[in-house]
Amino acid sequence: MLSWVSDWTLPDVEGMHHMARETCDVLIAGAGVIGVAIARELRRRYGVKVVVLEKESTAGRHASGRNSGVLHAGVYYKAGTLKARLCVEGNRRLRAYCRQQAIPLNEHGKVIVARTEAELPALRELYARSQANGVRASLLDQQALKEVEPCAKTVQQALYVQDTAVVNPQRVMAAMVADAEREGVEFRFGCAWQGRESDGAARTDRGRVTYGHFVNCGGLFADRIAHAHEVGLHFAILPFRGQFYQLRPGSALQVRGNIYPVPDLRNPFLGVHFTRRPEGDVTIGPSALPLLGREQYRGLTGATIGGTVTMLAYLMRLFGRNRDHFRSIAWTEMIKLTRAGFFREAADLGRGFEKADLLPGQAPGIRAQLVDTRTAELVSDFVIEPGVRSTHVLNAVSPAFTSSLPFAEHVVDTMRLA
Ligand SMILES: Cc1cc2nc3c(=O)[nH]c(=O)nc-3n(C[C@H](O)[C@H](O)[C@H](O)COP(=O)(O)OP(=O)(O)OC[C@H]3O[C@@H](n4cnc5c(N)ncnc54)[C@H](O)[C@@H]3O)c2cc1C
Incomplete structure (x- = not known):
């Protein structure tokens, strides 16, 4: 047993006996790729x-x-950021994991193409960042581009x-969960973290859980869970929905790997792109529409009145300040809600x-x-708060999946294990 795991005792509170009780060394909320990867690492290490x-x-x-499902190589991120370091290494490690697990990978690489001359400085900036991050990348002329991605279009260079x-992300998740279970991580599915009790225990919809250390990997709800621990009070999560289309299999546009646009480097999103999945189908997307509800996957389903009011307040502030080019993000994303607008966004990336x-x-x-929320800015790097x-x-x-x-x-x- 580790020294940082406290020797807790369960209070025998009247009326609590009907609830399940559990104790553990580390309690993690959220079985996304991050929660599962952290659980395995803790088991492996301690x-x-x-x-x-x-x-x-x-x-x-x-x-x-x-x-x-794109395992990013690390071209976008400024040297020295967590994203740059963890993405470059994560790409290498997750590819190796997939090979070891016999999970199919499409390893045709990707091209980033310029749709206008005005995008060329940003393309060269990406080349400079890739070199600073130690990523294998090269600038191609149009002839050389044809050999890599015959249907990709670009202005001057790519x-x-x-x-x-x-990779298929669901196959990675299934493999990681199976590994975690084999290694002794215990999952409680269908069990939600609901709050923090006065003695620090977690309240769940299946009872109380006491622990030595708690790790919040709650994704879309991570801010609320952090706030209940008095952590990250000046942060809030804004949900952005990414919608995908699929390329008609008989299309004249052929895609071997990935065709991406040059992104607006002030925005956190990479733009609508073509991606050939290992199963052979080509996805087109995703968009990045700001939402009123955290799990609003369709229309208004998943939006609550309380959540909507909070989200509207953030959106208004972001809009008002025009921070991170928010107005242009929101505007271009509204256009992509229509099929015609989505098509226009991707049309100039490839021939046919x-x-x-x-x-x-x-x-x-x-x-x-x-x-x-102090500056109304979208945060770009990964944030881990103690x-x-x-x-x-x-x-x-993104690229937290790649970097997991x-x-x-x-x-x-970084855990404080005192
Ligand atoms: C459209 C889109 C495209 C992307 N493309 C890429 C890409 O190509 N490459 C890449 O590297 N990354 C990509 N990303 C980013 C990547 O998917 C995420 O960075 C990563 O999945 C985050 O993992 P997570 O475990 O933090 O979150 P999640 O997967 O959201 O997991 C959080 C989990 O917490 C659970 N949870 C929440 N609240 C509670 C609670 N109260 N109690 C119990 N459980 C709770 C949720 O149910 C969920 O399962 C993309 C993301 C999106 C949305």
Whole structure:
């Protein structure tokens, strides 16, 4: 047993006997890729009793099972940021994990193409960042681009990134959960963290859980869980829905790996892109629509009145300040709500693409984007905040899926285990 695991006793409170009680060394809320990876790392490192609470009936029902499945190589992020370091290593480690688990990968890499001359400085900036991060990437002229992605279109130059790969994220989640269970991590599915009791124990919808340390990996709800621990009070999560289409299999546009646009580097999102999944289908997306409800996967389903009021207040502030180019994000995303607008967004990335090639795509995913409420800015880097006997993962946005293995090691390194 570790020294930081307190020798707790359960109070024998009248009326509590009908509730289940549980004790563990580390309690984790959320079985997304981050919660599962941290649970495995804690087990591997310390051999302690780790319990993961997940409100859904299985793991990876939210962002971790509903993303693009792109294992990013690390070209976008400024050198020295957590994202840069953990993504580059995460890409290498997750590809190795997939090979070891016989999970299929598409390893045709990706090209980032310029749609206008005005995008060329940002393309060169991405090349510079890739070099600073030690990522294998090269600038191609149009002829060389044809050899890599025959249908991709660009103005003058494109950036070719060899190590970008694509995986089915649900297969990764299933493998990681199976490994975690074999290694002794205990999952409580269909069990939601509901609050923190005055003595620090967790209240769940199945009873009380006492623990030595608590790790918050609650994704779209991570801010609320942190606030209950008096942590990250100036942060809030703003949900952005990513909608996908699928490329009609007979389309004249052929995609081998990934075709991405040059993103607006002031925004946290990478733009609508073409991605060939290992199963062979090509996804087009995702959009990034700010939402009123955290799990608003369709229309207004998932929006609550309280949540809507809070989200509207943040949206108004972001809009008012025009921070992070928020007005242009919101505007371009509204356009993508229509099929015609979505088509226009992707049309200039490749030859032979037609509106009729847009078929309904995979289930949408929702990004848990952190906002600093003091400045109304969208936070770009990963955020991990310590609390009393607790650790809170607050901005596990893309590329956190790619980065999950070293991300988990980093979180465990930063835990205050006194
Ligand atoms: C559309 C989209 C595309 C993306 N594309 C990529 C990509 O190509 N590459 C990449 O690297 N990343 C990508 N990402 C980002 C990536 O999916 C996330 O960074 C990652 O999945 C975050 O994992 P997580 O475990 O923090 O969150 P989640 O997967 O959301 O897990 C959080 C879990 O906590 C549970 N939970 C919440 N509240 C409670 C509670 N009270 N009690 C118990 N359980 C609770 C939820 O049910 C959920 O299962 C994308 C994300 C989206 C949305």
